[in-house]
Amino acid sequence: MTKHALVLEASGLDAGYGRTAIVHDATVRIPPGEITVILGANACGKSTLLKTFVRVLKPLAGSVVLDGRDVAATPSKELARQLGLLPQQPIAPEGITVYDLVARGRHPHHRAFQTHAADDDAVVADALAATGVTELAGRAVDELSGGQRQRVWISMALAQRTDVLLLDEPTTFLDVTHQYEVLDLLTDLNRERGTTIVMVLHDVNLAARYADHLIAMRGGKIVATGTPREVVTEATMAEVYDMTSRVIDDPVSGAPLVLPVGRHHIDPTGGSHAR
Numbered sequence: 271m272t273k274h275a276l277v278l279e280a281s282g283l284d285a286g287y288g289r290t291a292i293v294h295d296a297t298v299r300i301p302p303g304e305i306t307v308i309l310g311a312n313a314c315g316k317s318t319l320l321k322t323f324v325r326v327l328k329p330l331a332g333s334v335v336l337d338g339r340d341v342a343a344t345p346s347k348e349l350a351r352q353l354g355l356l357p358q359q360p361i362a363p364e365g366i367t368v369y370d371l372v373a374r375g376r377h378p379h380h381r382a383f384q385t386h387a388a389d390d391d392a393v394v395a396d397a398l399a400a401t402g403v404t405e406l407a408g409r410a411v412d413e414l415s416g417g418q419r420q421r422v423w424i425s426m427a428l429a430q431r432t433d434v435l436l437l438d439e440p441t442t443f444l445d446v447t448h449q450y451e452v453l454d455l456l457t458d459l460n461r462e463r464g465t466t467i468v469m470v471l472h473d474v475n476l477a478a479r480y481a482d483h484l485i486a487m488r489g490g491k492i493v494a495t496g497t498p499r500e501v502v503t504e505a506t507m508a509e510v511y512d513m514t515s516r517v518i519d520d521p522v523s524g525a526p527l528v529l530p531v532g533r534h535h536i537d538p539t540g541g542s543h544a545r
Contacts, residue, residue, distance in 0.1 A: 275302030275464055276352060276433045278323060282332035285315075285322040291330050292318040294490045300434075300483075305460050305467040307477040309501075310487035311511055316470045317358055317438050319487070323468070324355040324436055336434070350378035354432035358439050358470075360423050362411040368422050369407040372397055375429030397429040400455055416443035424452060428459065434466040435459070441471065449473075453480045478502045478525040486510045502526035 278300040286292035293315040300306050300323075308316045321327045323334055325341050334341045341349060354375075362371055375397070376390045398404045401421040411419060420443045427435060440456070441449040457480060459465045471477045477484060478498040486494040486501050488510050494501045503526075507515045513530055520527040 275466060276337045277302050277335075278353075278434055278466070278468070279335045280319075280323065280332065281335070283319075283322065283329055283334065284331035285318050285327055285329050287318075287327070289330070292490050293322065296332070296492050298485060298492055298495060300466060300468055302466050303460070303464050304482035305457065305480060306469070306483040306485060307481040308468070308470045308485045308487065309474060309477055309510065314487045314510075315490040316487055318490075320355070320436050320438050320468065320470055321357075324353045325349060326355065326357075347378050350430070350432075352433050354427050354430040354435045356423055356427040356435075356437040356440060358442070362419075364412060366411055367407070368398070368403060368409050368411055368414075368425075369394065371411055371422060372407075372425045372429050375426040375431075378430060393431065394425075394429050397425040400428055401425045401452070417445060417448055420444055421448070421452070424455075432465070434468065436468045438470045439472065440469060441473070441476070449476065456480075474502060474507070474528050475520070475525075478527070479520060479523045498525050502528060 279298070281297050283296040284291045284294055296319060308319060310316050318327065322329055325334070328342070336344065336352060372394050373390060376393060395404070398407055401424050403418065403421050403425060406414065406418060406422065411422060414422065420440070424437070424440060427437065437456070440452055444452060453476065456467050456469070460467050481498055484494070484496065484498055484501040485492055486506060493509055494506050502517060504515055504517050507513050507517070507528055515531055516529045517526050518529065519525075
């Protein structure tokens with residue numbers, strides 16, 4: 271467990287690209303030591319919010335604060351030891367091996383002019399084993415399947431050993447089995463080390479099952495925050511996704527489970543029917 275869980279907050283945040291704001295007036299606190307998932311339809315600002323948290327994007331207005339300190343004023347290497355980001359479509363240098371890519375996660379922990387630290391090999395080996403890619407260590411990343419590459423990138427993020435880990439759609443390219451394995455892995459990381467996890471996920475039901483805290487967005491604005499039980503409601507699903515649904519209890523986890531109705535299952539009288 272970490273000795274001190276860092277608090278990540280945004281206040282009055284406008285963020286985007288150039289002078290065009292995608293996120294508007296976002297004020298949100300990420301609960302320390304918990305798993306937070308950001309939900310919303312495509313192009314609603316989820317990834318933009320995540321990138322601004324970690325200073326990939328500069329706020330157009332407002333601020334992002336980590337443990338009371340504006341991230342804009344934090345030296346880059348120090349910030350990289352505290353905040354880790356796995357972007358949506360990371361790009362690996364051509365020909366780099368799996369081991370070398372994962373080892374890059376250790377760079378923020380090296381002193382000036384240092385290329386290797388005593389514990390690097392052990393940390394990298396642990397990260398490779400955690401995502402089940404140890405046997406791929408000597409392979410070139412560009413030879414791997416999409417699912418294998420995604421697990422390797424997650425290994426690199428784990429090797430960074432940050433207090434806060436942000437992941438943009440970490441289950442992309444993964445089959446259903448590996449989706450659950452990765453989310454179970456991140457849950458273990460959260461519970462065993464106290465790492466604060468912030469993820470963007472498209473699957474509402476996966477989010478409801480694994481998250482302690484949800485942030486729902488629409489049109490660049492935060493429209494709901496809270497526990498899965500508070501956020502995953504039929505009314506919020508309609509507001510966020512323009513989707514008619516029924517919400518029941520997941521028989522496995524007890525979390526809210528969204529059942530989309532679909533237009534072919536809507537009765538003109540206002541009810542619904544199965545075909």
